[in-house]
Amino acid sequence: MVYTRKDVSTFTRSERRRFVNALLEVKRRGEYDEFVRTHIEYYVSDGERRLRAAHMAPSFLPWHRRFLLDLEDALRRVDESVTVPYWDWTRTRTPTAVPWTEDLLGGTGRRSDRQVMTGPFAYRNGAWTIKVGITETEFLTRDLGRSRDPIALPTAGDVKRALDDPVYDTAPWNSTSAKGFRNKLEGWGRGQGAVSWHTHNRVHRWVGGHMVGGASVNDPVFWMHHAFVDLLWSRWQRRHRGARYLPAKPLARGDAQRGRIVARHEKLPPWDVTPGELEDHSGIYRYA
Template sequence: MAYVRKDVSTLTRTERRRFVDALLELKRRGEYDEFVRVHIDFYTTDGDDGLRSAHMAPSFLPWHRRFLLELERALRRVDSSVTVPYWDWTRDRTTTSVPWTKDLLGGNGRRSDQQVTTGPFAYSAGHWTIREGVTDGRFLTRDLGRAAAPIELPTRGELQGALDDPVYDAWPWDSTVRKGFRNKLEGWGTGTGSASWRNHNRVHRWVGGVMLGGASVNDPVFWLHHAFVDLQWSRWQRAHHDHRYLPAEPPRATDGQHGRVVARHEKLPPWDETPDRLEDVSRIYRYA
């Protein structure tokens, strides 16, 4: 029977506590840091060599869907009642709203060094030391809204602009493509500042701190954010049920994207799974 992922704003006090406790237990066991390492390892950009499976590619959505499932399975081994909640950043848009509460993820970082000092993931609480990162920082950091150069979270209208595109993705299947749902949701744009960051990407930049790079998994909000992104893929699938993941076939050997993107029936590293098999997860979970 499929379990349910809920809006984080609807969680009861007990559900919040159990979710937080399960995350802290994974951290204590060392399992959580393995997720951080995987995300760093697969943070491949257009300018890098080799396969792009997690970012700037059509498989951005199925890769993170599987990544979320792996984390959720680990959490449910700790507490079978726990699922990953989602954060609707088109509605809960302030630095003091859910999920930035003391009983969930804690609040903003302090001005001097962006260190989060409230909530269960604060360094001072003693349970959330960063051990895998792209810097030597040991504590969780945030800069909600970017105080020095403020930006706003994406609006419902901006998100709808991605959902309205009936095509999943388009050539050249990277961060430069201007057509297709995937990149409009992932959020690589043109220009500078907020104009160049849309939807998913702008949320990472709005949160700031460790959410800015490959080690973004160090902030537990990563999972709530990507659960909401995953929900958008489900909504797009319902709205455009005649359209599927693209490309259906690998780019030809003469194509500059040959060997750089995952086609519908190709395995999605680091798992023995294909985008095709991840398009329908209705038997595993659903969204409330």
């Protein structure tokens, strides 16, 4: 049966409570930390001489689509009414708006160490200890808006520039690809610091704390953010009928990216599925 993913700003109190409780239960069972480990393992930069599946590559979008489905399956084993909501950061843009409420994700971190002190995922509540990460910090951290060096969330105009590109991805198929929808949405740009962070990447930086880097899954907002990214991919597909995932075939011998990216009909690790098989989600879920 096809289910619906909703805008988190439309959630009722009951929907918020059920979503939070399902997340906490997946964490209690030890399943959640496996998602963190998986993301860290597949967070491979294009400076490394090995396969990139999750980031800085064409498979950024299908990889996270499948990753979201796995988390959603885990949540629905706890409560079959639960689906992953999306956070439309072009519309709800302040540190006090949904999803940063006491009954949902809690707010920003305190000034001294960025520890989240409010909401169900605050360390002091005892249900959300960080066990897998790139540091030894046990508490969830955030710095919404980057208080010491503020940045703004991406705008509807930023999203439009990505959606307007009719080509899925282009050579060199990495963080330097200047054209193509994939990198315009993923958001790798030129320069250093804030000027180089666009769309998806800028949201990670705006949230700050654990959302910066491979261990970003430790913050539950990761899933809401990527659900919106997934929705934008769906909108791009509707806008550009017939446009497909690229590259369609493995790259030619001698190409510097050969063996480092996944073509449309190649298996997408760690799953037995191809990007081409993940292009159509209409038989699984829809967006409200």
